[in-house]
Amino acid sequence: MRLAALLGVTLCFLPPEMATASAALRPFAMGFTPFPYDMTPEAVRSTSEFLRRNGDMVAHHFDNGVPWTEALAGKRFHAAITKDWEERRASARGKAVFLALTPLDSARRSLALYRSARENMPLPDRFRKAQFNDPAVKKAYLQYCRRAIEFFKPRWCAIGIEVNELLLNAPSRWPDFLELYKETYSALKKQFPQLPLCATLSLHSLTDPAKSGKNDQRRQVLAFLELNDLVALSYYPFMAGNLTNFEAPLAWVRKATCKPLAVAESGFPAETIRLESFNLTLPSTPARQKAFLKTLLKRALVNRYRFVVWFLHRDYDALWNKIKNSCPEAFVVWKDCGLIDELGRPRPALKVWRSYLKRKWKEVAP
Secondary structure, three states: OHHHHHOOOOOOOOOOOOOOOOOOEEOOEEEEOOOOOOOOHHHHHHHHHHHHHOOOEEEEEOOOOEOHHHHHHOOOOOHHHHHHHHHHHHHOOOOEEEEEOOOEOOOOOOEOOEOOOOOOEOOOHHHHOOOOOOHHHHHHHHHHHHHHHHHHOOOEEEOOOOOHHHHHHOHHHHHHHHHHHHHHHHHHHHHOOOOOEEOEEEHHHHOOOOOOOHHHHHHHHHHHHHHOOOEEEEEOHHHHOOOOOOHHHHHHHHHHOOOOEEEEEEOOOOOOEEEHHHOEEEOOOHHHHHHHHHHHHHHHHHOOOOEEEEOOOEOOHHHHHHHOOOOOHHHHHHOOOOOEOOOOOEOHHHHHHHHHHOOEEOOOOO
């Protein structure tokens, strides 16, 4: 209460923490991204089948570049993008869709790279030195968002991914990003007035003692929430070294805002992570993964989240063995976050997931 008052946040009156919903219902959708665990047709097919059976929504998460040139000129996107989009739409048939787009690069420092025949290609000349508030960036990004929304017809849409990380990595660019975000949000809201729009926020950074106060992150993010129809969280507590206290960050964000909450992406490893070049070890077990998921879904039930996305359904050891020599070592931290291990064996957390999935999804009224 005192922290919220100091930050100028208006608290909402919430149901008691011990309030219970009907045992037969849940207010939030549940789903995964269609991220495959290997580069094979069988892995793609198996992933699609798992998503069909184990959720009522699919998250399409595009953090791999923007077709800047084509979007600016109003031209057709490259065939590789069209093929990807069509396959994704087919895999999500009959499911609610959460669409996540972003103008930020994957390092959350600058403008997203270029997507055409491949993902994350170098920026074209026109965009190489462009800032977020460059007129060409504004026009191209808005057109990209419009075309993606019209294609996927999402129930919820993010137009920025983990944007608070920009405050940590390149704070001088935050005002320019805000200008781009505000104009994009306003234009899309006029065209799609019923579509909830937002940007996702990394909760583990917001509540990490080593980062939360840096560059006045919390104050600026809490002000930014007014430009969102819901608060969509990216929550990987282990990324902040939090291996046990899963509840506190979720309680903090509920007290900090009255906006509807959702989990845009999440995960927790079921095996110990070792980063050799960082001399870092993060111990974990299937039981610890299960404990985290239980906490997350219980909080989603009590606080009536809109949706919960677990990013990876299965460990991607097979994929990692093919790409590890060309990827940063840090990418290994998500490898063992699946609810199924690399051999296709269910983990204890999957039983927790399915116990909630058995409840009928009944959406909360806006």
